[in-house]
Structures are given as C-alpha cells and as structure tokens.
Amino acid sequence: MTVRLAIPSKGRLRDEVLERLEAANLRVELPEDDRSYRARIAGLDGVEVSFLSASEIARELGAGRVDLGVTGEDLLRETWADAETRVPILSRLGFGRADVVVAVPEIWLDVETMADLDDVAAEFRQRHGRRLTIATKYWRLTQQFFSGSHGIQVYRIVESLGATEGAPTAGSADLIVDITTTGATLRANHLKILSDGVILRSEACLAVFASERSEVDDALIREIVERLNESVSAEA
Numbered sequence: 001m002t003v004r005l006a007i008p009s010k011g012r013l014r015d016e017v018l019e020r021l022e023a024a025n026l027r028v029e030l031p032e033d034d035r036s037y038r039a040r041i042a043g044l045d046g047v048e049v050s051f052l053s054a055s056e057i058a059r060e061l062g063a064g065r066v067d068l069g070v071t072g073e074d075l076l077r078e079t080w081a082d083a084e085t086r087v088p089i090l091s092r093l094g095f096g097r098a099d100v101v102v103a104v105p106e107i108w109l110d111v112e113t114m115a116d117l118d119d120v121a122a123e124f125r126q127r128h129g130r131r132l133t134i135a136t137k138y139w140r141l142t143q144q145f146f147s148g149s150h151g152i153q154v155y156r157i158v159e160s161l162g163a164t165e166g167a168p169t170a171g172s173a174d175l176i177v178d179i180t181t182t183g184a185t186l187r188a189n190h191l192k193i194l195s196d197g198v199i200l201r202s203e204a205c206l207a208v209f210a211s212e213r214s215e216v217d218d219a220l221i222r223e224i225v226e227r228l229n230e231s232v233s234a235e236a
C-alpha cells in the first residue's frame with residue numbers, strides 16, 4: 001500500500017516544490033547521498049518519493065508508474081491529450097507560473113489576433129508558396145489551439161529544443177509558441193504575444209494517476225492533498 005510520489009529532481013521547480021511540501025508538513029527527508037533519487041516524507045509512512053525531471057513526471061504519471069506527481073500543467077497537457085481524465089489535478093500550488101503563448105515578430109504590425117494570423121497564413125502561402133512555420137516544443141498544445149480552437153490549418157510546426165524565441169530572427173521559423181513568465185525573453189527577441197494568443201496559464205500542480213488504484217492507499221493520497229491545499233490557502 002505504498003503511494004509513489006514524484007517530484008522534480010532539478011530545474012526551477014525543484015526547490016519550490018520542496019519548500020511547499022515542507023510548509024504543508026510534508027518534509028522530504030533528502031537522501032544523504034545527493035545522487036540518490038529516492039526519499040521519504042518525514043513522519044508519513046507509506047510514501048515513496050522519487051526525483052524525476054518535470055517532463056518525465058508528466059509521462060510516468062500518465063503511464064501509471066507513479067501515483068502522484070508534482071509538475072507543470074503545461075507538461076501534463078502537452079504529454080497527454082486526455083490529461084483532464086488521465087492525470088487530474090488535485091492541487092494547484094501557486095508557483096512555477098508560466099503562460100504558453102503564440103508570439104509573432106513585433107514588425108508584423110497588422111497581426112494582433114489569431115484571426116489576423118489566419119489571414120496572413122493563407123496570404124503567405126499564396127505569396128511564398130510555403131506554409132507559415134511555428135517553432136515550438138509544445139506540439140500538441142499548438143495543434144489543439146491552431147487547428148482545434150481557431151480552425152487554422154495552413155501552418156507547419158518546426159520542433160524546437162531550446163532558445164525558441166531566437167527562431168524567427170535565425171530564420172528557422174516565422175513565429176513561436178513558447179512559455180513566458182516575465183516577458184523579458186520575448187521582448188529581447190522583438191516578439192509580441194497575440195491579444196488572444198494565450199494558450200494556457202500554467203503553474204505547478206499536484207496531479208494523480210486516475211485509475212482504480214486498488215493497490216494504492218487513497219486515504220494517504222487524501223491526507224497529502226489536504227495538507228497541501230491547507231498550506232496553499234494559508235499562503236494565499
């Protein structure tokens with residue numbers, strides 16, 4: 001009856017997750033050997049903590065290889081088309097905020113909305129004989145937003161593995177879909193967010209693998225969620 005909880009092993013979310021858990025009386029007893037990726041929660045038997053990268057947590061959770069995970073909502077939704085039912089969010093933690101946005105070069109003066117972009121996409125194809133290209137690592141969110149929500153079909157996604165905001169200047173794509181927090185990176189690269197171009201407002205979340213969980217201690221999961229939610233509302 002062990003609950004397997006995955007938390008970020010590195011990166012921007014790790015320290016804040018550990019702090020939030022501690023504030024919720026769920027202190028992770030860090031292993032003496034800091035290369036070890038296993039830990040426990042002080043005073044709470046039955047929870048096995050593993051450290052994984054934020055994107056791996058989304059994957060492992062949806063595959064049912066962990067029961068609970070703390071990661072960004074953007075990664076949950078990007079990894080699983082059925083995220084809402086497969087990996088439902090139990091608690092929003094109030095940090096790790098980042099918006100997934102559509103951004104175009106500032107010099108595209110007549111493009112302010114997704115409808116403008118749709119017009120440009122059609123015109124662009126006629127004029128240049130190719131589709132508009134979008135640099136992103138958020139393939140699924142981009143397709144859902146462009147094709148699903150806005151009926152835009154004339155584009156091509158170019159996979160970006162980093163420094164996405166540099167793609168338009170480098171000539172490897174026409175526009176981008178990426179996350180932004182302060183907006184500094186977009187500004188530095190002369191990009192602007194479309195007025196209706198916010199795809200998702202993401203933050204760090206506790207999510208659960210939704211299954212029958214016959215082997216898992218649901219009371220323990222409820223206890224973890226209650227402690228976290230109490231500390232999030234105390235903070236708010």
Ligand SMILES: Nc1ncnc2c1ncn2[C@@H]1O[C@H](COP(=O)(O)OP(=O)(O)OP(=O)(O)O)[C@@H](O)[C@H]1O
Binds near residue numbers: 054055074
């Ligand atoms: N300014 C920001 N830049 C990037 N990610 C941010 C930012 N603010 C919050 N996040 C969130 O942090 C998470 C990504 O964290 P991180 O880059 O450590 O994960 P990762 O994708 O697993 O790492 P890696 O790219 O090494 O595999 C996402 O959920 C993202 O929304």
Ligand SMILES: O=P(O)(O)OC[C@H]1O[C@H](OP(=O)(O)OP(=O)(O)O)[C@H](O)[C@@H]1O
Binds near residue numbers: 182
């Ligand atoms: O809106 P801002 O506050 O400028 O933040 C957004 C930027 O921060 C992240 O990149 P980072 O340089 O952290 O590296 P990463 O691509 O490895 O995440 C992210 O990918 C954006 O590029």
